[in-house]
Amino acid sequence: MEKPLKLLHASLNNRVIVELRGGVQYQGVLDGYDVPHMNLVLKNVDEQIKEKKTKHEKVIVRGDNIIYISP
Amino acid sequence: MEKPLKLLHASLNNRVIVELRGGVQYQGVLDGYDVPHMNLVLKNVDEQIKEKKTKHEKVIVRGDNIIYISP
Amino acid sequence: MEKPLKLLHASLNNRVIVELRGGVQYQGVLDGYDVPHMNLVLKNVDEQIKEKKTKHEKVIVRGDNIIYISP
Amino acid sequence: MEKPLKLLHASLNNRVIVELRGGVQYQGVLDGYDVPHMNLVLKNVDEQIKEKKTKHEKVIVRGDNIIYISP
Amino acid sequence: MEKPLKLLHASLNNRVIVELRGGVQYQGVLDGYDVPHMNLVLKNVDEQIKEKKTKHEKVIVRGDNIIYISP
Amino acid sequence: MEKPLKLLHASLNNRVIVELRGGVQYQGVLDGYDVPHMNLVLKNVDEQIKEKKTKHEKVIVRGDNIIYISP
Amino acid sequence: MEKPLKLLHASLNNRVIVELRGGVQYQGVLDGYDVPHMNLVLKNVDEQIKEKKTKHEKVIVRGDNIIYISP
Numbered sequence: 001m002e003k004p005l006k007l008l009h010a011s012l013n014n015r016v017i018v019e020l021r022g023g024v025q026y027q028g029v030l031d032g033y034d035v036p037h038m039n040l041v042l043k044n045v046d047e048q049i050k051e052k053k054t055k056h057e058k059v060i061v062r063g064d065n066i067i068y069i070s071p
Numbered sequence: 072m073e074k075p076l077k078l079l080h081a082s083l084n085n086r087v088i089v090e091l092r093g094g095v096q097y098q099g100v101l102d103g104y105d106v107p108h109m110n111l112v113l114k115n116v117d118e119q120i121k122e123k124k125t126k127h128e129k130v131i132v133r134g135d136n137i138i139y140i141s142p
Numbered sequence: 143m144e145k146p147l148k149l150l151h152a153s154l155n156n157r158v159i160v161e162l163r164g165g166v167q168y169q170g171v172l173d174g175y176d177v178p179h180m181n182l183v184l185k186n187v188d189e190q191i192k193e194k195k196t197k198h199e200k201v202i203v204r205g206d207n208i209i210y211i212s213p
Numbered sequence: 214m215e216k217p218l219k220l221l222h223a224s225l226n227n228r229v230i231v232e233l234r235g236g237v238q239y240q241g242v243l244d245g246y247d248v249p250h251m252n253l254v255l256k257n258v259d260e261q262i263k264e265k266k267t268k269h270e271k272v273i274v275r276g277d278n279i280i281y282i283s284p
Numbered sequence: 285m286e287k288p289l290k291l292l293h294a295s296l297n298n299r300v301i302v303e304l305r306g307g308v309q310y311q312g313v314l315d316g317y318d319v320p321h322m323n324l325v326l327k328n329v330d331e332q333i334k335e336k337k338t339k340h341e342k343v344i345v346r347g348d349n350i351i352y353i354s355p
Numbered sequence: 356m357e358k359p360l361k362l363l364h365a366s367l368n369n370r371v372i373v374e375l376r377g378g379v380q381y382q383g384v385l386d387g388y389d390v391p392h393m394n395l396v397l398k399n400v401d402e403q404i405k406e407k408k409t410k411h412e413k414v415i416v417r418g419d420n421i422i423y424i425s426p
Numbered sequence: 427m428e429k430p431l432k433l434l435h436a437s438l439n440n441r442v443i444v445e446l447r448g449g450v451q452y453q454g455v456l457d458g459y460d461v462p463h464m465n466l467v468l469k470n471v472d473e474q475i476k477e478k479k480t481k482h483e484k485v486i487v488r489g490d491n492i493i494y495i496s497p
Contacts, residue, residue, distance in 0.1 A: 362484065
């Protein structure tokens with residue numbers, strides 16, 4: 001059995017896909033997270049909100065809105 | 072009587088269907104979960120968001136958005 | 143006076159209707175529940191999401207999304 | 214001053230109207246409730262979801278979705 | 285400085301307007317409330333849900349859905 | 356560094372703009388607040404709900420629905 | 427590993443982009459925040475709500491509605 005937070009920790013420094021509510025998706029390198037909120041820090045980020053694409057050097061993503069994280 | 076978490080535990084290593092809010096569905100092997108949030112780890116995942124199908128090796132699914140889990 | 147959880151307990155092994163947010167309805171035999179979340183285990187389940195009907199052997203339904211349970 | 218829970222208690226065995234989010238309304242005899250969730254047990258229930266009317270012998274209504282209770 | 289709960293208390297036995305999410309409005313005499321949920325008891329109530337107007341002798345309004353109370 | 360609650364406190368007796376979910380906006384003098392809910396008391400209030408404008412002598416605004424407060 | 431709150435703290439006095447639910451975006455200098463709510467104080471703020479642009483000297487943004495903060 002692999003606990004969700006253990007897999008999240010093992011994903012540090014790797015590129016992950018994060019899907020949020022409302023059609024928002026990030027792809028970036030997982031640079032940090034906190035417990036128990038599962039807020040994330042991503043770097044080198046490609047953001048897609050519906051059709052609109054943006055790049056960010058870093059983002060802090062609030063855990064509340066996360067649907068899934070794909071390592 | 073079968074408690075929800077006992078059934079979830081018994082579903083480890085089996086393929087499950089997970090329905091989330093917003094028309095998102097996953098089918099994958101249940102690899103882990105945590106308590107009390109019911110966050111899940113799925114592997115070999117078929118994702119369907121409305122009409123769009125995607126495959127993921129692994130996903131961490133936040134428990135908040137889960138409507139049901141079908142073992 | 144009949145407490146909600148006492149009625150839920152009395153409904154074990156009986157067929158119940160469960161209405162969730164978003165136009166999702168289950169009919170199935172109540173096989174278990176937990177407290178205080180009111181997550182449910184249903185078996186021999188008829189699911190109806192708007193017009194689409196599906197059968198499941200078992201489902202774990204998260205209590206958060208439940209509108210009502212009709213024993 | 215009349216506290217909400219005192220009025221709820223005084224409404225036991227009387228017919229009440231319960232309005233939920235999403236255009237769902239129940240009319241039935243208040244058979245029980247719990248604290249602090251304000252989950253309700255109603256009996257001899259007339260349900261109206263938008264235009265659709267249904268009768269239930271009993272329902273457990275989750276307090277989360279209640280907008281108002283009219284004794 | 286006037287604390288919200290102090291103003292609510294001072295409004296007992298006066299007619300107040302209560303605006304809820306989803307276009308629901310009540311006008312009625314504030315008969316009680318509880319802390320910290322801010323559930324209310326109103327009497328001699330005029331309810332307006334979008335265009336539909338209804339009268340209630342008393343209602344218990346759940347605090348969760350309240351946007352504002354105007355004494 | 357200026358803490359949010361310190362700025363809120365410093366805004367007492369000044370006119371503020373409060374934006375709520377659902378296209379509701381208030382402009383009024385901040386007369387009070389509570390912690391940690393950030394419920395507000397406003398006086399001499401101009402309310403705008405989409406196109407509809409109303410005046411209130413006082414309102415209690417629940418903190419839950421607040422998006423931002425602009426002193 | 428960089429914790430979300432550490433990155434937030436390091437962003438004090440820098441211009442950040444804050445995206446909220448409902449198509450609301452702020453760009454402003456981060457002047458303060460609190461823990462654990464992640465309420466923010468921004469100054470010299472450019473607000474964009476869908477197509478409508480407004481300037482504010484200062485705003486208090488509730489953490490609940492934040493999707494991401496981009497330093």
